[in-house]
Amino acid sequence: MYKRIDSEDIQYLESLIPSGRIFIGDKISRDYAHDELGGIEKLPDVLINVLSEEEISKVMAYAYEKEIPVVARGSGTDLVGAAVALEGGIMICTKLMNHIKELDEANLTVTVEPGVLLMELQAYVEERDFFYPPDPGEKSATIGGNISTNAGGMRAVKYGVTRDYVRGLRVVLPDGSVEQIGGKVVKNSSGYDLKDLIIGSEGTLCIITEAILKIIPKPAYSVSMLLPFLSIEKAIEAVPEIIKSKASLTAIEYMSLDTIMSAEDFLGKKFPDTNYEAYILLTFDGNSMEEIEKEYTKVAQLCIDMGAIDGYFVDTDERKKSVWNARGAFLEAIKASTDLMDECDVVVPKNRVADFIKYSHEVAEQVGLRIPSFGHAGDGNLHIYLCKDGMDEKTWEEKTKKAFDLLYAKAREYGGMVSGEHGIGYAKKLYLNKQAGEKQIAVMRGIKKVFDPKNILNPGKVI
């Protein structure tokens, strides 16, 4: 169906891109064959580390003419196969396009290339007393990748998700043409919202070459508290009550003891407390310490009333490090605890999180799989992991299929969605189909065709 890359194509691409930034065939590292989770493997035929929008435009124009598939990739930290070249062809890696181009203090924007890492952006703006609120666990993801999956993270409770911080994009369309969408403006009601359509489209509609991001002044204070509970159910049942209390929180995370123990093993570092079955981690921020104190006092008391055994401030540098390092390592730690895993990133209404976790325990029992989870209790987004734990391939496939069918069906029943922030990629297409239904999938396919009539951009993903 697609044109296979031949020596003529390679000769042309090598005329565009200097050696050292273009790799062919078995010169391409196996790292580029899979993403962070490694659920599917396939190498591209050509890997190009681009330096500029112009290079992307020229490569795309050629690929469009010849009908060669192209996949854009940042750090490859995704979990659903979105950054894997299923059909081979050209992989455009943006990790060298990692410049922060402008900080505009009068418009509260920062303009970046797509290969800037989340941790680089956060450090850059915070040094200057600004704040980029989206805070996904994976800090080494690129901003291009964060935009392409509409990454959410821990501070979504108060600040929203990546989408809420993208003011403008420059993109290369499948035919190589370059478009500016949006800009530094705060409001916009000028035609169909192409910007938001591109955000979260996982590189299937166009390739992002620049982003204008909204920043805000950095809150003066941030306080975190860790609250132990006797069970995960008890812990999570407190969350809707916290929300109903109208408290202002930045983050509400939940973690169970088994996940914490995995992180301790993985990091070789102690967590401040491992005496209880479950914990919730709360963050409050703002410019008035008095106001923050009022909020956490109210919320801590409410949690005690709901069964919390205690409440510790995560205040010393050591304690902050031990808690946040553990939180940041949960995914890696669960991965290291088993030979293979798969994940489920559902989002449900906030008041169904406790029910959904209980249900995941039922599924674990029913199907016979270990299913640890952690996640964003405050915004309803759960990260649930199915662990192979050495079982044979056939049993694993049957059990994961059965468990996913049950979990996603329950999410639909609760008015939830397949993915809160990891996206659909290759791995979750079946469940997106079930959730969105024929009509919406047909509309999405129609939109894909409008942007990419030859279906050369990240084929086989999302829909």
Next chain:
Amino acid sequence: MYKRIDSEDIQYLESLIPSGRIFIGDKISRDYAHDELGGIEKLPDVLINVLSEEEISKVMAYAYEKEIPVVARGSGTDLVGAAVALEGGIMICTKLMNHIKELDEANLTVTVEPGVLLMELQAYVEERDFFYPPDPGEKSATIGGNISTNAGGMRAVKYGVTRDYVRGLRVVLPDGSVEQIGGKVVKNSSGYDLKDLIIGSEGTLCIITEAILKIIPKPAYSVSMLLPFLSIEKAIEAVPEIIKSKASLTAIEYMSLDTIMSAEDFLGKKFPDTNYEAYILLTFDGNSMEEIEKEYTKVAQLCIDMGAIDGYFVDTDERKKSVWNARGAFLEAIKASTDLMDECDVVVPKNRVADFIKYSHEVAEQVGLRIPSFGHAGDGNLHIYLCKDGMDEKTWEEKTKKAFDLLYAKAREYGGMVSGEHGIGYAKKLYLNKQAGEKQIAVMRGIKKVFDPKNILNPGKVI
């Protein structure tokens, strides 16, 4: 091109909708021929005041089969002809679908029918100590209309626009099928973002039948200040400095003396101060009065340094009423000050607002038109009015064309957009074409065709 409505169609529609809610031909009030600005007039052939999604679905299915154009309308408060039935056909008015269906305190959402008025929604949630932040000047607009134009309003500086508060939508597609898009979930990365594509699409892609809106706890305090300046330029030049100071503001509005005088005439009520050429109106809100005091003290001092003559609190009920009533009446007041007007709703980067207003004065002089303006200095969204002031039709048309060409070209030069919040409708299509360019317009047309292959929904609008 479209099927003309005949007696058979009317008979069928009357079988669906009881008399009293369906009006035919000259039984339709002239009010439904135009919007608030009245730039274009055309009556539909049939007006239906629908009560339910089911009725909308049945009417659409019939219209789709017969290829009859359909326009959805709320309060008709728009300014760009979006709610006018350019091609006749059926008008579906949603003003009777005005029920607030659910307030969900655990998920911080309110579920409404599209015909609920903004002022009704605001009152409902505020009585319950919640807050729906979007605050367009026109409080009698429907929520369906606000979503369809992605209305912004005065509190966008701090809280964002309507788009940021829509979690889920139920819609009827052109063929009559009903779809649920999004839901109560906070995060979502599940396929292409159809929800945001529909928001701001001005009723050209589908008809909204229900919206799940995000609400937040109501801030405990809100303080407004009015600061007089010797000139509008001086006033607006203070705004980027306020933003650069990292102060936390809710709203930054500007108003010039001539607009205030028009409002005094129109309302027959005095504004608290009319001794100076220009004013900025600032709002601060939050849960800590101490923090608000810190902010307004800092900002007021900065404004004094930048040339403010004084600073009054808008604190007594009487003063609040006189200032906010005037602010709310600016559009009507300018309209009443002339025989005909047209408007320009550009949005520019925040630090170009002063330049743009200066330029609008140059255009006024150059073209020979009175061009008053007011607007949202804190988010770069200006409302600029071209006044006919009794000149003959031909001169008026030439002058408005010339002035709009100049103003929109300058907005593009500044990286601005055609519309910040009023939309494109019928009146601004030419300028959207120029701003977005051939490629983006082609993509938008492609998207329209995917949703509405027979082009029956609000034809002739946006693109």
